[in-house]
Amino acid sequence: xxxxxxxxxxxxxxxxxxxxxxxxxxxxxxxxxxxxxxxxxxxxxxxxxxxxxxxxxxxxxxxxxxxxxxxxxxxxxxxxxxxxxxxxxxxxxxxxxxxxxxxxxxxxxxxxxxxxxxxxxxxxxxxxxxxxxxxxxxxxxxxxxxxxxxxxxxxxxxxxxxxxxxxxxxxxxxxxxxxxxxxxxxxxxxxxxxxxxxxxxxxxxxxxxxxxxxxxxxxxxxxxxxxxxxxxxxxxxxxxxxxxxxxxxxxxxxxxxxxxxxxxxxxxxxxxxxxxxxxxxxxxxxxxxxxxxxxxxxxxxxxxxxxxxxxxxxxxxxxxxxxxxxxxxxxxxxxxxxxxxxxxxxxxxxxxxxxxxxxxxxxxxxxxxxxxxxxxxxxxxxxxxxxxxxxxxxxxxxxxxxxxxxxxxxxxxxxxxxxxxxxxxxxxxxxxxxxxxxxxxxxxxxxxxxxxxxxxxxxxxxxxxxxxxxxxxxxxxxxxxxxxxxxxxxxxxxxxxxxxxxxxxxxxxxxxxxxxxxxxxxxxxxxxxxxxxxxxxxxxxxxxxxxxxxxxxxxxxxxxxx
Numbered sequence: 001x002x003x004x005x006x007x008x009x010x011x012x013x014x015x016x017x018x019x020x021x022x023x024x025x026x027x028x029x030x031x032x033x034x035x036x037x038x039x040x041x042x043x044x045x046x047x048x049x050x051x052x053x054x055x056x057x058x059x060x061x062x063x064x065x066x067x068x069x070x071x072x073x074x075x076x077x078x079x080x081x082x083x084x085x086x087x088x089x090x091x092x093x094x095x096x097x098x099x100x101x102x103x104x105x106x107x108x109x110x111x112x113x114x115x116x117x118x119x120x121x122x123x124x125x126x127x128x129x130x131x132x133x134x135x136x137x138x139x140x141x142x143x144x145x146x147x148x149x150x151x152x153x154x155x156x157x158x159x160x161x162x163x164x165x166x167x168x169x170x171x172x173x174x175x176x177x178x179x180x181x182x183x184x185x186x187x188x189x190x191x192x193x194x195x196x197x198x199x200x201x202x203x204x205x206x207x208x209x210x211x212x213x214x215x216x217x218x219x220x221x222x223x224x225x226x227x228x229x230x231x232x233x234x235x236x237x238x239x240x241x242x243x244x245x246x247x248x249x250x251x252x253x254x255x256x257x258x259x260x261x262x263x264x265x266x267x268x269x270x271x272x273x274x275x276x277x278x279x280x281x282x283x284x285x286x287x288x289x290x291x292x293x294x295x296x297x298x299x300x301x302x303x304x305x306x307x308x309x310x311x312x313x314x315x316x317x318x319x320x321x322x323x324x325x326x327x328x329x330x331x332x333x334x335x336x337x338x339x340x341x342x343x344x345x346x347x348x349x350x351x352x353x354x355x356x357x358x359x360x361x362x363x364x365x366x367x368x369x370x371x372x373x374x375x376x377x378x379x380x381x382x383x384x385x386x387x388x389x390x391x392x393x394x395x396x397x398x399x400x401x402x403x404x405x406x407x408x409x410x411x412x413x414x415x416x417x418x419x420x421x422x423x424x425x426x427x428x429x430x431x432x433x434x435x436x437x438x439x440x441x442x443x444x445x446x447x448x449x450x451x452x453x454x455x456x457x458x459x460x461x462x463x464x465x466x467x468x469x470x471x472x473x474x475x476x477x478x479x480x481x482x483x484x485x486x487x488x489x490x491x492x493x494x495x496x497x498x499x500x501x502x503x504x505x506x507x508x509x510x511x512x513x514x515x516x517x518x519x520x521x522x523x524x525x526x527x528x529x530x531x532x533x534x535x536x537x538x539x540x541x542x543x544x545x546x547x548x549x550x551x552x553x554x555x556x557x558x559x560x561x562x
Contacts, residue, residue: 001061001483002071002162003031004081004149006128008054008137009157011042016157021055023165027391031083031162032059033481034293039072039079043135046184054130056081061481062293063285063424065099073105078132080105083162084125084147085483087280088491095284114138115178115191122491124474126173128160135183143193144489145175145466148474150395153210163475166394171210174203175466181211188215199463227463230455233503241503245511253516254527254535266504267525269496274525277490278320282425289422290481302370305332305423305482307411309545310353312519312526313429313438315360315534317487321427322364330368332421333357336411338376338548345375349545356534363530372416381406381548382561390562392475397562400555403543404469405476412477412484424482430473431488434461435497436519437506438539443518446508455502462498514538 005028007017021038029036036059042051058071058081073080086100094103100123107117108129115138118127124146129138139160141149152159152170158181164170173179177192188211190204208215240260244253257263282304286293289301304325306318321331335353337345350373357371385406393405414421433439437458445457470486477484487493497505505521515538516523526535543549 001031001063001085001478002081002083003028003057003059003478004071004083004126004128005057005159005161006055006081006130006137006139007157007159007161008052009155011051011053013155013157014053016154017053017055020154020157020159020168021057023168024159024161024163025057027163027165027479028057028161029059030481031478032061034062034068035060035070037070037072039074043132045135052183054079056128056130061424061478061483063483064095065102066097066286067099069099069101071101073102075109076132077109079128079130080108081128082125083127083149084142085123085281085485086121086125087123087277089121089123092280092284114180118178119193124486124489126162137181137183138178139173140178141173141175141471143175143491144470144494145172146470146474146486146489148471148478149173151207151210153212158211162478163392164394166391169210170395171206172395172471174206176200176203179207179215188213190215190217192217192219194219199467227459228455228498230452231501233451233501237501237503241507241509241511252527253512254524257520257524258528263504263521263524266500266521267528270493270521270525271528273490273493273496274316274487275320275323277487277493278317278427279324280490281427281485281487282321282325285425290424291422293424300326300328301422302330302332303423303425304329305334305372305414305421305426307408307426307428308333308335308353308356309349309540309542310335310351310356310534311429311537311540312523312531312534313432313488314427315356315531316522316526316529317427317429318360318369319363319529319531320487322360322367327366330370332370332372332414332419332423333360334372334374334411334414334416334421334426336374336376336407336546338381338407338546339378340547343377345373347545347547348540349542352537352540352545356531356537359531359533370419370421372414372419372421374410374414374416376410381410384409385561388479389476392479393472393562396472397558398555399549399553399557399559400543401472402559402562403549403555405472407542407546407548408473409476409479412480412482414480414482426477426482426484428473428484428486429488430470430486431465431494432519432522433539434458434465435488435494435505436522437502437508438519438522440514440518440539442506443508443510443514447510451502454506454508458502458506 126147126149
């Protein structure tokens, strides 16, 4: 995990360049506490017939490799900034020894087709790569948009940054492909991922408006994250649900589901893919916690935390982390609650998280679980939001962004009543609702339009996932020098879940109560893992479960607090 920043402009804009770098430096450095560096240089532009000044700034959170890879990486040919993780496309052994940043950079140095090389890797990332020889600036995000990269332009100065100080004219770089600015030819090119979802043109137009240039599209790669066609279920497809309705008072519905060979196969496949996703996200980091990394003292403190509401998504992840994580280290379970009334932190998520915490202790009795109660007073919330968090949420400004951004910032801080987390990696269940059908609105869709309506609702949720939250969440959590990792958004998990017919992963029908039909495949996995209580907990949005949101406000209105 890193903070990355790049700004370039003509000689007369040198003061503006430096001011922009200084205004962003504080936030960039908070993202990477292990190393910070800035590199400045000038290059003669044949097109502009004058010098262009460049500033590259990076901070590094060391989470892969035997030694830290300093950034920016600078050679005679190029400058490279990378914020992310490669989880597939580079061997686990190489990532443990050398880290992913240097290995990916070596590949890019040896190949001219930058977008093609990036299509060969899996994992969350944002990057900036400047080809000095050809004066080409490449930048972009992974296909799901899991890491933040912002773009803005003022006069002749272009800015790319993980995060900015509020007030800079800025927009989130959309995860639609690799962008290239050719400074010599004065053109902007997009190498798109091999699909275009519903708002592709709108996202492209946003960047064209900022750059004040028409973007040339060059198609050279094909990925599979595309819109899926609907197929109608037949009687045999739904027979297992009829069996549940017939026997619902005699036996657990999950027992019936897990006796069905096709359903059991799906549960087993999902389990295997989630296990691999968890392993790649926890086994390659150095053996130092946040308190011991500076002295490189090997310790037995926690290096992994879970943002923990007690719901089925995060509790499954906690069980799977226990299977592969060092047995001598605790796992931190971080639950955030916001004050309602004087010193009252008894929120719905606090109740369910304590319930699931007790269940985890029974299932995994040899593990030390640190339950971290992050209690946030209204006074602290107002002060920190106004002085700090609003800059991280920017350029988003809705009430929903306010609520979720603040909740995740305080959860990511990990300061509790009894414990303060030493974790440098935080695991979160994001993506589970979009992939497995966890939203309440889908009951209405199915009731009105049947399976086709449910399918279309799931497709819409998936198309909107990056736009809704991922880059914002990266900005707020990484501000603590910790990295947010999302096992459900692993490419292999996504491919499996999205290609399942909707009735094989969710059944939000009036035939089944809330807490059973939604995410029925995921709930069945939880039951299979021994989570007999957590598997039946109802879906509850973070902003309401933590009591930060006011239900009388419209979540999509502009927040007066930002």
